[in-house]
Amino acid sequence: MLRALKVGLLIERTNRKNLVALLAVVVVVFGMMFFIKAQEVGQQLDEKKSDFYNGRAALSKFQVKDASEDGDGSDLFKNLTKQNRSIALQIAALTMDNYPLYYEASMTTAELRKEAFDLEDYDKVADLLPTKLENTLNYMYFKQMVDSEKQTISDLSQYIPFLLYFFSIAGFGWYIFISFYTSSILLDDFEHTSLVKGYPVRFDQYILSKCVIAFGYVLAFIALIFICSLVSLRNGFGDITEPVRVFLGEPTLVSSISYIGRAVLYMIVISIFVMLLSIILNVLLKNMYLTLFVHFILFFLPILFPSLISLFPYNPFNFMSFNEILAGVPVDLEKSTTITMNQGLILMVICIVLMLVIIQRFFSTGKINRA
Incomplete structure:
Protein backbone atom coordinates (compact mmCIF):
# COMPACT_ATOMS: atom_id res chain seq x y z
CA MET A 1 0.00 0.00 0.00
CA VAL A 41 -20.72 43.19 -8.31
CA GLY A 42 -22.19 43.59 -4.84
CA GLN A 43 -23.00 47.28 -5.29
CA GLN A 44 -26.15 47.47 -3.20
CA LEU A 45 -27.08 50.86 -4.67
CA ASP A 46 -27.50 49.29 -8.13
CA GLU A 47 -29.44 46.39 -6.62
CA LYS A 48 -31.84 48.77 -4.88
CA LYS A 49 -32.36 50.76 -8.07
CA SER A 50 -33.35 47.53 -9.78
CA ASP A 51 -35.66 46.81 -6.83
CA PHE A 52 -37.24 50.25 -7.26
CA TYR A 53 -37.89 49.67 -10.97
CA ASN A 54 -39.51 46.33 -10.18
CA GLY A 55 -41.76 48.14 -7.74
CA ARG A 56 -42.69 50.65 -10.43
CA ALA A 57 -43.47 47.79 -12.79
CA ALA A 58 -45.68 46.23 -10.13
CA LEU A 59 -47.58 49.48 -9.66
CA SER A 60 -48.08 49.80 -13.42
CA LYS A 61 -50.33 46.71 -13.29
CA PHE A 62 -52.93 48.79 -11.45
CA GLN A 63 -54.93 51.80 -12.57
CA VAL A 64 -53.65 55.05 -11.07
CA LYS A 65 -55.38 55.39 -7.73
CA ASP A 66 -55.19 57.54 -4.64
CA ALA A 67 -52.67 55.73 -2.42
CA SER A 68 -53.39 57.78 0.69
CA GLU A 69 -54.83 56.00 3.72
CA ASP A 70 -58.36 57.24 2.89
CA GLY A 71 -57.90 57.01 -0.89
CA ASP A 72 -59.72 54.71 -3.30
CA GLY A 73 -56.68 52.59 -4.10
CA SER A 74 -56.68 48.91 -3.13
CA ASP A 75 -54.79 47.74 -0.07
CA LEU A 76 -52.19 46.12 -2.31
CA PHE A 77 -51.75 49.31 -4.35
CA LYS A 78 -51.21 51.30 -1.15
CA ASN A 79 -48.78 48.68 0.13
CA LEU A 80 -46.75 48.71 -3.10
CA THR A 81 -46.62 52.50 -3.00
CA LYS A 82 -45.24 52.38 0.55
CA GLN A 83 -42.71 49.78 -0.57
CA ASN A 84 -41.46 52.05 -3.34
CA ARG A 85 -41.15 54.97 -0.93
CA SER A 86 -39.19 52.77 1.45
CA ILE A 87 -36.90 51.56 -1.35
CA ALA A 88 -36.36 55.18 -2.44
CA LEU A 89 -35.27 55.91 1.14
CA GLN A 90 -32.83 52.98 0.95
CA ILE A 91 -31.33 54.45 -2.23
CA ALA A 92 -31.00 57.86 -0.60
CA ALA A 93 -29.41 56.34 2.51
CA LEU A 94 -26.85 54.42 0.42
CA THR A 95 -26.08 57.55 -1.60
CA MET A 96 -25.35 59.45 1.62
CA ASP A 97 -23.50 56.48 3.19
CA ASN A 98 -26.04 56.50 6.01
CA TYR A 99 -26.00 52.75 6.59
CA PRO A 100 -28.09 52.62 9.80
CA LEU A 101 -30.90 54.40 7.92
CA TYR A 102 -30.44 51.98 5.03
CA TYR A 103 -30.87 48.96 7.31
CA GLU A 104 -33.96 50.47 8.97
CA ALA A 105 -35.57 51.26 5.60
CA SER A 106 -34.73 47.76 4.32
CA MET A 107 -36.36 46.17 7.37
CA THR A 108 -39.45 48.33 6.82
CA THR A 109 -39.62 47.20 3.19
CA ALA A 110 -39.47 43.55 4.27
CA GLU A 111 -42.27 44.16 6.78
CA LEU A 112 -44.44 45.74 4.07
CA ARG A 113 -43.79 42.84 1.73
CA LYS A 114 -44.73 40.39 4.43
CA GLU A 115 -48.09 42.15 4.74
CA ALA A 116 -48.54 42.14 0.95
CA PHE A 117 -48.45 38.35 0.65
CA ASP A 118 -51.94 38.08 2.16
CA LEU A 119 -53.51 40.90 0.14
CA GLU A 120 -55.95 40.42 -2.72
CA ASP A 121 -54.48 40.26 -6.26
CA TYR A 122 -50.94 39.66 -4.99
CA ASP A 123 -50.50 36.99 -7.66
CA LYS A 124 -50.47 39.78 -10.27
CA VAL A 125 -47.15 41.11 -8.97
CA ALA A 126 -45.62 38.02 -7.33
CA ASP A 127 -43.07 37.53 -10.12
CA LEU A 128 -41.70 41.06 -9.57
CA LEU A 129 -41.14 40.73 -5.82
CA PRO A 130 -39.12 38.38 -3.58
CA THR A 131 -40.66 35.09 -2.54
CA LYS A 132 -41.88 34.53 1.02
CA LEU A 133 -38.69 32.69 1.95
CA GLU A 134 -36.45 35.36 0.42
CA ASN A 135 -38.37 38.08 2.18
CA THR A 136 -38.24 36.27 5.52
CA LEU A 137 -34.49 35.88 5.19
CA ASN A 138 -34.14 39.54 4.22
CA TYR A 139 -36.19 40.63 7.23
CA MET A 140 -34.11 38.51 9.62
CA TYR A 141 -30.88 39.87 8.15
CA PHE A 142 -31.85 43.55 8.26
CA LYS A 143 -33.40 43.23 11.69
CA GLN A 144 -30.12 41.86 13.03
CA MET A 145 -28.28 44.74 11.36
CA VAL A 146 -30.61 47.22 13.03
CA ASP A 147 -30.44 45.49 16.42
CA SER A 148 -26.63 45.36 16.32
CA GLU A 149 -26.48 49.01 15.17
CA LYS A 150 -24.28 48.08 12.23
CA GLN A 151 -22.49 51.11 10.80
CA THR A 152 -21.00 49.59 7.61
CA ILE A 153 -21.94 47.41 4.65
CA SER A 154 -20.08 44.43 3.24
CA ASP A 155 -17.30 45.15 0.73
Whole structure:
Protein backbone atom coordinates (compact mmCIF):
# COMPACT_ATOMS: atom_id res chain seq x y z
CA MET A 1 0.00 0.00 0.00
CA LEU A 2 2.74 2.48 0.98
CA ARG A 3 4.72 1.48 -2.10
CA ALA A 4 1.68 2.16 -4.28
CA LEU A 5 1.31 5.59 -2.68
CA LYS A 6 4.98 6.38 -3.20
CA VAL A 7 4.97 5.37 -6.85
CA GLY A 8 1.63 7.10 -7.42
CA LEU A 9 2.91 10.35 -5.95
CA LEU A 10 5.97 10.26 -8.20
CA ILE A 11 3.75 9.77 -11.23
CA GLU A 12 1.09 12.34 -10.29
CA ARG A 13 3.63 15.00 -9.32
CA THR A 14 4.50 15.58 -12.97
CA ASN A 15 1.06 14.85 -14.38
CA ARG A 16 0.04 17.78 -16.58
CA LYS A 17 -3.59 17.30 -15.61
CA ASN A 18 -2.79 18.23 -12.01
CA LEU A 19 -0.75 21.25 -13.03
CA VAL A 20 -3.53 22.46 -15.34
CA ALA A 21 -6.13 21.99 -12.58
CA LEU A 22 -4.03 23.98 -10.10
CA LEU A 23 -3.58 26.74 -12.68
CA ALA A 24 -7.32 26.72 -13.39
CA VAL A 25 -8.09 27.39 -9.72
CA VAL A 26 -5.66 30.34 -9.70
CA VAL A 27 -7.19 31.76 -12.90
CA VAL A 28 -10.75 31.41 -11.57
CA VAL A 29 -9.96 33.15 -8.27
CA PHE A 30 -8.16 36.09 -9.87
CA GLY A 31 -10.71 36.18 -12.67
CA MET A 32 -13.50 36.51 -10.12
CA MET A 33 -11.65 39.37 -8.42
CA PHE A 34 -11.41 41.15 -11.78
CA PHE A 35 -15.07 40.42 -12.55
CA ILE A 36 -16.21 41.86 -9.21
CA LYS A 37 -14.26 45.05 -9.82
CA ALA A 38 -15.14 45.42 -13.52
CA GLN A 39 -18.85 44.68 -13.12
CA GLU A 40 -19.18 46.34 -9.71
CA VAL A 41 -20.72 43.19 -8.31
CA GLY A 42 -22.19 43.59 -4.84
CA GLN A 43 -23.00 47.28 -5.29
CA GLN A 44 -26.15 47.47 -3.20
CA LEU A 45 -27.08 50.86 -4.67
CA ASP A 46 -27.50 49.29 -8.13
CA GLU A 47 -29.44 46.39 -6.62
CA LYS A 48 -31.84 48.77 -4.88
CA LYS A 49 -32.36 50.76 -8.07
CA SER A 50 -33.35 47.53 -9.78
CA ASP A 51 -35.66 46.81 -6.83
CA PHE A 52 -37.24 50.25 -7.26
CA TYR A 53 -37.89 49.67 -10.97
CA ASN A 54 -39.51 46.33 -10.18
CA GLY A 55 -41.76 48.14 -7.74
CA ARG A 56 -42.69 50.65 -10.43
CA ALA A 57 -43.47 47.79 -12.79
CA ALA A 58 -45.68 46.23 -10.13
CA LEU A 59 -47.58 49.48 -9.66
CA SER A 60 -48.08 49.80 -13.42
CA LYS A 61 -50.33 46.71 -13.29
CA PHE A 62 -52.93 48.79 -11.45
CA GLN A 63 -54.93 51.80 -12.57
CA VAL A 64 -53.65 55.05 -11.07
CA LYS A 65 -55.38 55.39 -7.73
CA ASP A 66 -55.19 57.54 -4.64
CA ALA A 67 -52.67 55.73 -2.42
CA SER A 68 -53.39 57.78 0.69
CA GLU A 69 -54.83 56.00 3.72
CA ASP A 70 -58.36 57.24 2.89
CA GLY A 71 -57.90 57.01 -0.89
CA ASP A 72 -59.72 54.71 -3.30
CA GLY A 73 -56.68 52.59 -4.10
CA SER A 74 -56.68 48.91 -3.13
CA ASP A 75 -54.79 47.74 -0.07
CA LEU A 76 -52.19 46.12 -2.31
CA PHE A 77 -51.75 49.31 -4.35
CA LYS A 78 -51.21 51.30 -1.15
CA ASN A 79 -48.78 48.68 0.13
CA LEU A 80 -46.75 48.71 -3.10
CA THR A 81 -46.62 52.50 -3.00
CA LYS A 82 -45.24 52.38 0.55
CA GLN A 83 -42.71 49.78 -0.57
CA ASN A 84 -41.46 52.05 -3.34
CA ARG A 85 -41.15 54.97 -0.93
CA SER A 86 -39.19 52.77 1.45
CA ILE A 87 -36.90 51.56 -1.35
CA ALA A 88 -36.36 55.18 -2.44
CA LEU A 89 -35.27 55.91 1.14
CA GLN A 90 -32.83 52.98 0.95
CA ILE A 91 -31.33 54.45 -2.23
CA ALA A 92 -31.00 57.86 -0.60
CA ALA A 93 -29.41 56.34 2.51
CA LEU A 94 -26.85 54.42 0.42
CA THR A 95 -26.08 57.55 -1.60
CA MET A 96 -25.35 59.45 1.62
CA ASP A 97 -23.50 56.48 3.19
CA ASN A 98 -26.04 56.50 6.01
CA TYR A 99 -26.00 52.75 6.59
CA PRO A 100 -28.09 52.62 9.80
CA LEU A 101 -30.90 54.40 7.92
CA TYR A 102 -30.44 51.98 5.03
CA TYR A 103 -30.87 48.96 7.31
CA GLU A 104 -33.96 50.47 8.97
CA ALA A 105 -35.57 51.26 5.60
CA SER A 106 -34.73 47.76 4.32
CA MET A 107 -36.36 46.17 7.37
CA THR A 108 -39.45 48.33 6.82
CA THR A 109 -39.62 47.20 3.19
CA ALA A 110 -39.47 43.55 4.27
CA GLU A 111 -42.27 44.16 6.78
CA LEU A 112 -44.44 45.74 4.07
CA ARG A 113 -43.79 42.84 1.73
CA LYS A 114 -44.73 40.39 4.43
CA GLU A 115 -48.09 42.15 4.74
CA ALA A 116 -48.54 42.14 0.95
CA PHE A 117 -48.45 38.35 0.65
CA ASP A 118 -51.94 38.08 2.16
CA LEU A 119 -53.51 40.90 0.14
CA GLU A 120 -55.95 40.42 -2.72
CA ASP A 121 -54.48 40.26 -6.26
CA TYR A 122 -50.94 39.66 -4.99
CA ASP A 123 -50.50 36.99 -7.66
CA LYS A 124 -50.47 39.78 -10.27
CA VAL A 125 -47.15 41.11 -8.97
CA ALA A 126 -45.62 38.02 -7.33
CA ASP A 127 -43.07 37.53 -10.12
CA LEU A 128 -41.70 41.06 -9.57
CA LEU A 129 -41.14 40.73 -5.82
CA PRO A 130 -39.12 38.38 -3.58
CA THR A 131 -40.66 35.09 -2.54
CA LYS A 132 -41.88 34.53 1.02
CA LEU A 133 -38.69 32.69 1.95
CA GLU A 134 -36.45 35.36 0.42
CA ASN A 135 -38.37 38.08 2.18
CA THR A 136 -38.24 36.27 5.52
CA LEU A 137 -34.49 35.88 5.19
CA ASN A 138 -34.14 39.54 4.22
CA TYR A 139 -36.19 40.63 7.23
CA MET A 140 -34.11 38.51 9.62
CA TYR A 141 -30.88 39.87 8.15
CA PHE A 142 -31.85 43.55 8.26
CA LYS A 143 -33.40 43.23 11.69
CA GLN A 144 -30.12 41.86 13.03
CA MET A 145 -28.28 44.74 11.36
CA VAL A 146 -30.61 47.22 13.03
CA ASP A 147 -30.44 45.49 16.42
CA SER A 148 -26.63 45.36 16.32
CA GLU A 149 -26.48 49.01 15.17
CA LYS A 150 -24.28 48.08 12.23
CA GLN A 151 -22.49 51.11 10.80
CA THR A 152 -21.00 49.59 7.61
CA ILE A 153 -21.94 47.41 4.65
CA SER A 154 -20.08 44.43 3.24
CA ASP A 155 -17.30 45.15 0.73
CA LEU A 156 -16.57 42.28 -1.66
CA SER A 157 -13.05 43.58 -2.25
CA GLN A 158 -12.11 42.54 1.31
CA TYR A 159 -10.81 39.07 2.22
CA ILE A 160 -13.71 37.47 4.13
CA PRO A 161 -16.48 39.01 1.97
CA PHE A 162 -14.66 37.88 -1.18
CA LEU A 163 -14.29 34.33 0.14
CA LEU A 164 -17.96 34.37 1.13
CA TYR A 165 -18.94 35.49 -2.38
CA PHE A 166 -16.68 32.88 -3.98
CA PHE A 167 -18.02 30.00 -1.91
CA SER A 168 -21.60 31.24 -2.28
CA ILE A 169 -21.45 30.55 -6.02
CA ALA A 170 -18.93 27.68 -6.03
CA GLY A 171 -21.54 24.94 -5.67
CA PHE A 172 -22.55 24.86 -9.33
CA GLY A 173 -19.03 24.83 -10.76
CA TRP A 174 -17.36 22.58 -8.20
CA TYR A 175 -19.08 19.36 -9.28
CA ILE A 176 -18.22 20.07 -12.93
CA PHE A 177 -14.59 20.89 -12.07
CA ILE A 178 -14.09 17.72 -10.02
CA SER A 179 -15.86 15.66 -12.72
CA PHE A 180 -13.33 16.86 -15.29
CA TYR A 181 -10.45 16.32 -12.88
CA THR A 182 -11.41 12.74 -11.98
CA SER A 183 -12.95 11.63 -15.28
CA SER A 184 -9.80 9.68 -16.25
CA ILE A 185 -8.56 8.85 -12.75
CA LEU A 186 -7.86 5.20 -13.71
CA LEU A 187 -7.78 5.32 -17.50
CA ASP A 188 -4.10 6.18 -17.90
CA ASP A 189 -3.22 3.06 -15.94
CA PHE A 190 -5.69 0.98 -17.95
CA GLU A 191 -3.70 1.86 -21.08
CA HIS A 192 -0.67 0.28 -19.42
CA THR A 193 -2.03 -2.79 -17.67
CA SER A 194 1.46 -3.98 -16.82
CA LEU A 195 1.76 -0.98 -14.50
CA VAL A 196 -1.36 -2.01 -12.58
CA LYS A 197 -0.31 -5.65 -12.44
CA GLY A 198 3.13 -4.58 -11.18
CA TYR A 199 1.73 -3.23 -7.92
CA PRO A 200 2.20 -5.80 -5.11
CA VAL A 201 -1.22 -4.87 -3.70
CA ARG A 202 -4.83 -5.83 -4.31
CA PHE A 203 -6.72 -3.74 -6.86
CA ASP A 204 -8.94 -2.16 -4.22
CA GLN A 205 -5.84 -1.04 -2.32
CA TYR A 206 -4.42 0.36 -5.54
CA ILE A 207 -7.67 2.31 -6.03
CA LEU A 208 -7.45 3.56 -2.45
CA SER A 209 -3.96 4.91 -3.13
CA LYS A 210 -5.28 6.72 -6.22
CA CYS A 211 -8.09 8.20 -4.11
CA VAL A 212 -5.70 9.38 -1.41
CA ILE A 213 -3.50 11.12 -3.97
CA ALA A 214 -6.46 12.71 -5.78
CA PHE A 215 -7.95 13.80 -2.45
CA GLY A 216 -4.65 15.45 -1.58
CA TYR A 217 -4.90 17.52 -4.74
CA VAL A 218 -8.52 18.42 -3.92
CA LEU A 219 -7.34 19.79 -0.57
CA ALA A 220 -4.62 21.67 -2.44
CA PHE A 221 -7.26 23.21 -4.74
CA ILE A 222 -9.26 24.45 -1.75
CA ALA A 223 -6.14 25.72 0.04
CA LEU A 224 -5.14 27.55 -3.14
CA ILE A 225 -8.46 29.43 -3.09
CA PHE A 226 -7.65 30.81 0.37
CA ILE A 227 -4.03 31.56 -0.57
CA CYS A 228 -4.85 33.40 -3.81
CA SER A 229 -7.58 35.36 -2.04
CA LEU A 230 -4.94 36.84 0.30
CA VAL A 231 -4.42 39.49 -2.37
CA SER A 232 -7.71 41.06 -1.22
CA LEU A 233 -6.24 41.68 2.25
CA ARG A 234 -4.88 44.96 0.90
CA ASN A 235 -8.50 46.20 1.05
CA GLY A 236 -9.11 44.86 4.55
CA PHE A 237 -9.93 41.60 6.29
CA GLY A 238 -13.69 41.98 6.66
CA ASP A 239 -16.05 40.78 9.37
CA ILE A 240 -16.13 37.03 10.08
CA THR A 241 -19.34 37.49 12.10
CA GLU A 242 -21.26 39.14 9.24
CA PRO A 243 -24.57 37.22 9.03
CA VAL A 244 -25.46 35.19 5.95
CA ARG A 245 -29.01 34.22 5.01
CA VAL A 246 -29.49 30.44 4.66
CA PHE A 247 -32.23 27.82 4.77
CA LEU A 248 -31.53 24.92 7.11
CA GLY A 249 -35.01 23.47 7.32
CA GLU A 250 -36.15 26.92 8.40
CA PRO A 251 -34.89 30.43 7.60
CA THR A 252 -31.85 31.27 9.70
CA LEU A 253 -28.70 33.37 9.82
CA VAL A 254 -25.17 32.03 10.17
CA SER A 255 -21.88 33.88 10.40
CA SER A 256 -19.69 34.34 7.32
CA ILE A 257 -17.01 32.07 8.73
CA SER A 258 -19.64 29.40 9.46
CA TYR A 259 -20.94 29.58 5.88
CA ILE A 260 -17.43 29.31 4.47
CA GLY A 261 -16.73 26.32 6.74
CA ARG A 262 -19.95 24.60 5.61
CA ALA A 263 -19.11 25.26 1.96
CA VAL A 264 -15.62 23.75 2.34
CA LEU A 265 -17.06 20.68 4.08
CA TYR A 266 -19.67 20.17 1.36
CA MET A 267 -17.03 20.62 -1.36
CA ILE A 268 -14.83 17.96 0.25
CA VAL A 269 -17.69 15.46 0.57
CA ILE A 270 -18.85 16.16 -3.00
CA SER A 271 -15.29 15.64 -4.22
CA ILE A 272 -15.07 12.21 -2.57
CA PHE A 273 -18.50 11.29 -3.97
CA VAL A 274 -17.54 12.32 -7.52
CA MET A 275 -14.13 10.66 -7.25
CA LEU A 276 -15.57 7.27 -6.30
CA LEU A 277 -18.29 7.53 -8.94
CA SER A 278 -15.63 8.32 -11.55
CA ILE A 279 -13.65 5.25 -10.50
CA ILE A 280 -16.70 3.00 -10.91
CA LEU A 281 -17.57 4.57 -14.28
CA ASN A 282 -13.95 4.28 -15.45
CA VAL A 283 -13.94 0.57 -14.65
CA LEU A 284 -17.33 -0.05 -16.28
CA LEU A 285 -17.08 2.27 -19.30
CA LYS A 286 -13.31 2.54 -19.82
CA ASN A 287 -13.79 5.91 -21.53
CA MET A 288 -13.25 9.42 -20.18
CA TYR A 289 -15.91 11.02 -22.41
CA LEU A 290 -18.57 8.48 -21.47
CA THR A 291 -17.66 9.04 -17.81
CA LEU A 292 -18.12 12.79 -18.24
CA PHE A 293 -21.35 12.26 -20.15
CA VAL A 294 -22.85 10.21 -17.32
CA HIS A 295 -21.65 12.78 -14.76
CA PHE A 296 -23.26 15.65 -16.66
CA ILE A 297 -26.53 13.81 -17.30
CA LEU A 298 -26.89 13.00 -13.59
CA PHE A 299 -25.92 16.54 -12.56
CA PHE A 300 -27.99 18.58 -15.03
CA LEU A 301 -31.22 16.55 -14.97
CA PRO A 302 -32.51 18.14 -11.70
CA ILE A 303 -31.49 21.58 -13.03
CA LEU A 304 -33.18 21.19 -16.41
CA PHE A 305 -36.23 19.44 -14.97
CA PRO A 306 -36.89 20.89 -11.48
CA SER A 307 -40.00 18.73 -11.09
CA LEU A 308 -37.64 15.77 -10.62
CA ILE A 309 -36.55 17.31 -7.32
CA SER A 310 -40.11 17.03 -6.05
CA LEU A 311 -40.52 13.51 -7.42
CA PHE A 312 -37.18 12.25 -6.08
CA PRO A 313 -36.21 14.64 -3.26
CA TYR A 314 -33.46 12.41 -1.89
CA ASN A 315 -31.62 11.91 -5.15
CA PRO A 316 -28.00 12.76 -4.16
CA PHE A 317 -27.55 14.79 -7.35
CA ASN A 318 -30.16 17.26 -6.11
CA PHE A 319 -27.59 18.42 -3.56
CA MET A 320 -24.55 18.96 -5.77
CA SER A 321 -25.35 22.66 -6.30
CA PHE A 322 -25.28 23.11 -2.55
CA ASN A 323 -25.56 26.91 -2.67
CA GLU A 324 -29.07 26.64 -4.14
CA ILE A 325 -30.11 24.24 -1.40
CA LEU A 326 -28.69 26.58 1.26
CA ALA A 327 -30.64 29.42 -0.37
CA GLY A 328 -33.85 27.38 -0.15
CA VAL A 329 -34.46 27.31 -3.92
CA PRO A 330 -36.40 23.96 -3.82
CA VAL A 331 -38.84 25.53 -1.35
CA ASP A 332 -39.88 28.03 -4.04
CA LEU A 333 -40.40 25.47 -6.80
CA GLU A 334 -43.90 25.07 -8.27
CA LYS A 335 -44.24 22.04 -6.02
CA SER A 336 -42.45 23.13 -2.88
CA THR A 337 -39.86 20.65 -1.59
CA THR A 338 -38.26 21.07 1.81
CA ILE A 339 -34.81 19.55 1.54
CA THR A 340 -31.69 20.79 3.29
CA MET A 341 -27.99 20.50 2.68
CA ASN A 342 -27.55 18.71 6.00
CA GLN A 343 -29.83 15.95 4.66
CA GLY A 344 -27.78 15.96 1.48
CA LEU A 345 -24.58 15.58 3.46
CA ILE A 346 -25.92 12.49 5.23
CA LEU A 347 -27.17 11.07 1.93
CA MET A 348 -23.82 11.60 0.20
CA VAL A 349 -21.93 9.97 3.07
CA ILE A 350 -24.22 6.92 2.78
CA CYS A 351 -23.59 6.80 -0.98
CA ILE A 352 -19.84 7.09 -0.40
CA VAL A 353 -19.92 4.12 1.98
CA LEU A 354 -21.96 2.10 -0.54
CA MET A 355 -19.53 2.90 -3.36
CA LEU A 356 -16.58 1.91 -1.17
CA VAL A 357 -18.30 -1.41 -0.43
CA ILE A 358 -18.89 -1.96 -4.16
CA ILE A 359 -15.25 -1.22 -4.95
CA GLN A 360 -13.98 -3.48 -2.18
CA ARG A 361 -16.45 -6.30 -2.85
CA PHE A 362 -16.29 -6.48 -6.64
CA PHE A 363 -13.13 -4.75 -7.81
CA SER A 364 -10.76 -6.62 -5.50
CA THR A 365 -12.17 -10.04 -6.36
CA GLY A 366 -11.99 -9.62 -10.11
CA LYS A 367 -15.77 -10.00 -10.60
CA ILE A 368 -15.71 -6.90 -12.81
CA ASN A 369 -13.36 -6.88 -15.78
CA ARG A 370 -11.11 -3.88 -15.30
CA ALA A 371 -8.63 -3.98 -18.17
